[in-house]
Amino acid sequence: MTTTPFVVLKDVAKRWNGQLGVEGISLDIPEGSFTALLGPSGCGKSTTLRLLAGLELPDEGKILIDGKDVTTSAASDRNLSMVFQSYALFPHLSVAENVVFGLKVRRVPKAERLEKLHRALEITGLLGYEDRKPGELSGGQRQRVALARAIVAGQRLCLMDEPLSNLDAKLRNSVRKDIKKLQRDLGITVVYVTHDQTEAMSMADTVVLMKDGHIQQIGVPEDLYNKPNNTFVAEFVGAPPMALIGAAALNGFGGGKTIGIRAENIQIVPKGKGRLSCVVNESEFLGSETLIGLEHADTTGLCVLKSGLSMMPEGEEIDITFQDENLHVFDGAGQRMAAT
Amino acid sequence: MSAHANLERRRQAIYGWLLLSPAAVLLTVFAFYPSFATLWSSLFSRGTRRNPTEFVATENYADLFADPTFWLVVKNNLLYAGVTIPVSIGIALAMALWANSKISARGFVRTAYFTPTVLPMIAAANLWLFFYTPGLGVLDQIGSLFGLPSVNWLGQPETALWAIIIVTIWKEAGFFMIFYLAALQTIPEDLKEAADIEGTSRWTYTRRIVLPLLMPTTLFIAVNAMINSVKLIDHLFILTKGGPSDASKLILYYIWEMAFAFFDAPHAAAMTILVIAVLGIVAAVQFLYLDKRTHYQ
Numbered sequence: 001m002t003t004t005p006f007v008v009l010k011d012v013a014k015r016w017n018g019q020l021g022v023e024g025i026s027l028d029i030p031e032g033s034f035t036a037l038l039g040p041s042g043c044g045k046s047t048t049l050r051l052l053a054g055l056e057l058p059d060e061g062k063i064l065i066d067g068k069d070v071t072t073s074a075a076s077d078r079n080l081s082m083v084f085q086s087y088a089l090f091p092h093l094s095v096a097e098n099v100v101f102g103l104k105v106r107r108v109p110k111a112e113r114l115e116k117l118h119r120a121l122e123i124t125g126l127l128g129y130e131d132r133k134p135g136e137l138s139g140g141q142r143q144r145v146a147l148a149r150a151i152v153a154g155q156r157l158c159l160m161d162e163p164l165s166n167l168d169a170k171l172r173n174s175v176r177k178d179i180k181k182l183q184r185d186l187g188i189t190v191v192y193v194t195h196d197q198t199e200a201m202s203m204a205d206t207v208v209l210m211k212d213g214h215i216q217q218i219g220v221p222e223d224l225y226n227k228p229n230n231t232f233v234a235e236f237v238g239a240p241p242m243a244l245i246g247a248a249a250l251n252g253f254g255g256g257k258t259i260g261i262r263a264e265n266i267q268i269v270p271k272g273k274g275r276l277s278c279v280v281n282e283s284e285f286l287g288s289e290t291l292i293g294l295e296h297a298d299t300t301g302l303c304v305l306k307s308g309l310s311m312m313p314e315g316e317e318i319d320i321t322f323q324d325e326n327l328h329v330f331d332g333a334g335q336r337m338a339a340t
Numbered sequence: 341m342s343a344h345a346n347l348e349r350r351r352q353a354i355y356g357w358l359l360l361s362p363a364a365v366l367l368t369v370f371a372f373y374p375s376f377a378t379l380w381s382s383l384f385s386r387g388t389r390r391n392p393t394e395f396v397a398t399e400n401y402a403d404l405f406a407d408p409t410f411w412l413v414v415k416n417n418l419l420y421a422g423v424t425i426p427v428s429i430g431i432a433l434a435m436a437l438w439a440n441s442k443i444s445a446r447g448f449v450r451t452a453y454f455t456p457t458v459l460p461m462i463a464a465a466n467l468w469l470f471f472y473t474p475g476l477g478v479l480d481q482i483g484s485l486f487g488l489p490s491v492n493w494l495g496q497p498e499t500a501l502w503a504i505i506i507v508t509i510w511k512e513a514g515f516f517m518i519f520y521l522a523a524l525q526t527i528p529e530d531l532k533e534a535a536d537i538e539g540t541s542r543w544t545y546t547r548r549i550v551l552p553l554l555m556p557t558t559l560f561i562a563v564n565a566m567i568n569s570v571k572l573i574d575h576l577f578i579l580t581k582g583g584p585s586d587a588s589k590l591i592l593y594y595i596w597e598m599a600f601a602f603f604d605a606p607h608a609a610a611m612t613i614l615v616i617a618v619l620g621i622v623a624a625v626q627f628l629y630l631d632k633r634t635h636y637q
Contacts, residue, residue, distance in 0.1 A: 055537075074536070075533070075536045075539075076537060076539030077539075082537050088528065090534075091553070092549075101535075102537075102540075105538050106538070149534075
């Protein structure tokens with residue numbers, strides 16, 4: 001990874017008829033990195049990607065790619081490729097024609113075209129499907145055609161807009177690994193939009209978490225998990241997400257604060273020896289462990305993990321405890337406070 | 341096979357036939373029977389008081405092929421079809437592409453283009469009669485501004501058919517545009533975006549992506565335009581009545597004339613059968629040939 005950023009967004013804003021799309025988006029993306037734009041639907045992550053692609057033009061701010069100001073450039077002048085959520089394959093063209101469409105448009109000679117086509121199909125495992133129409137392919141194969149089309153362009157920057165959201169869970173896992181491997185092997189820079197935090201956390205070098213058109217936190221996945229900037233990040237990242245406890249329910253914290261704690265840091269203790277007593281409201285068997293959902297008036301999302309199969313009866317009252325060093329303290333506005 | 345499954349299958353078959361029967365009855369009474377009756381009567385001579393009707397086999401057809409007016413009418417109709425079909429499709433496509441782009445007053449443009457379709461052909465013909473009238477007509481008024489001489493568009497053999505052709509195109513293009521507009525809206529927006537990122541020009545995108553995806557619609561419209569080129573003759577009654585000296589006479593008008601002005605039903609029937617045969621063959625070719633080259637989504 002080089003130190004000078006390859007893609008730069010500076011205070012970018014986009015509004016739709018006065019309504020907020022995104023605002024104050026500043027982002028440095030180093031070359032060869034994998035950046036995930038993560039957030040719930042409507043948070044502006046796709047808008048950010050489309051601004052980067054040149055499919056929308058920003059109202060404010062600057063966009064630089066490879067040191068060149070491309071804020072108002074056309075999409076085709078930005079030297080990037082894109083994988084669409086719906087794949088955007090041309091339904092009347094065969095796999096081969098779809099993949100080389102861009103090369104044809106750019107008048108790449110035929111021999112070179114065929115060579116690049118062969119390589120792209122080889123990488124994506126689509127050899128032998130050249131003459132099929134997209135309608136004759138499975139969802140996973142279509143997805144790979146879209147990837148092949150992005151690869152064949154040979155651009156250093158590749159944008160992906162929720163490329164896995166139309167695949168079933170099992171396929172998603174394998175394609176996730178393929179995309180990650182592809183990005184490493186080709187050494188390309190990938191900006192990847194997703195609403196699935198597992199996807200973002202497992203693939204990305206840098207995760208950009210957004211909400212309501214604003215960036216909430218930028219960081220490596222560990223940071224988002226271990227040092228969430230605010231309660232939104234805390235509740236969005238991780239499975240299960242962080243539980244939040246009103247400070248009033250615990251001794252030793254001032255009022256108005258919110259305490260965050262992850263399920264793996266909570267222990268169940270005999271009655272009367274815990275820091276908090278609550279009621280079991282559900283047990284979910286996940287295979288290697290069991291997730292016990294807990295209820296308490298001052299908390300949201302409180303749960304605890306027990307290894308193996310160990311269901312607990314609903315309505316049972318239990319006590320829990322946790323270490324102070326595992327707590328995350330947020331102020332009244334939900335912002336992270338300095339380490340306790 | 342068990343008796344139970346057999347019974348179930350028969351029940352399904354009866355159910356299917358029951359659902360089909362209303363349409364089958366109506367089509368038989370009003371389409372199939374008249375067609376066969378026409379075919380039948382085209383094989384008999386015209387009955388007069390002295391000579392009763394008798395079976396003459398293909399004599400009526402032979403008469404037609406020997407009739408110079410018939411060949412003139414066929415030639416007129418071929419020119420009429422040859423011009424109205426491609427031109428109205430071309431204009432419809434151009435208007436649809438325009439009305440589908442992001443322009444202001446898009447709704448107004450669409451409505452304006454569609455208006456001719458809503459007008460009855462007879463009303464439209466009266467409107468155009470006013471346009472074409474020598475001296476008073478709009479065309480002549482505009483022409484006179486530029487010092488052009490008055491032209492009797494409908495009154496001279498060289499221009500009469502062309503005047504009819506223009507009315508038909510004006511009438512049809514808006515109707516076909518609606519089909520293209522609907523088809524254009526089924527093309528996902530992201531295909532355009534994917535093409536944009538590759539640096540595709542607007543023209544290449546239209547030619548390589550939009551037109552192929554519109555092929556099913558084009559095929560449908562082409563068949564319709566072809567049928568219309570035979571059947572759309574209402575305006576002839578208002579504008580030229582086939583004249584002057586048969587210069588704008590089309591085949592269906594000639595059939596009508598033969599049957600109801602000259603009361604020569606057998607020859608009219610023979611001509612009708614010829615028209616049906618030709619239309620059937622052309623439609624079959626269009627579907628069988630173009631279908632193979634058309635991508636359906």
